[in-house]
Amino acid sequence: MISLAAGPKHGYAMQDDIAELVGERPGPGTLYGAIRRLEEHEYIKALPDQDRRKPYRLTDIGRAALNVELQRMRAVAGTGLRRLAVA
Incomplete structure (x- = not known):
């Protein structure tokens, strides 16, 4: 969903974006399985x-869910970083 946060993308563009973000390109089966579940x-x-490509966009429900998850991840990362600094 992070890949779609800035605007609509088709599957191949999402693969490129995810590869840039996490350093690994998801395979088509992985990506389109995730797309199906997100839909x-x-x-x-x-x-x-x-042009034979199907773009997808984040819905308002998806944007809200992504925001909640990213806030949760921020809290977990902050706790982990503070614990590392103390150790």
């Missing part, structure tokens, strides 16, 4: 095809 939860929505 089922209404976190993302498919847009009309563009």
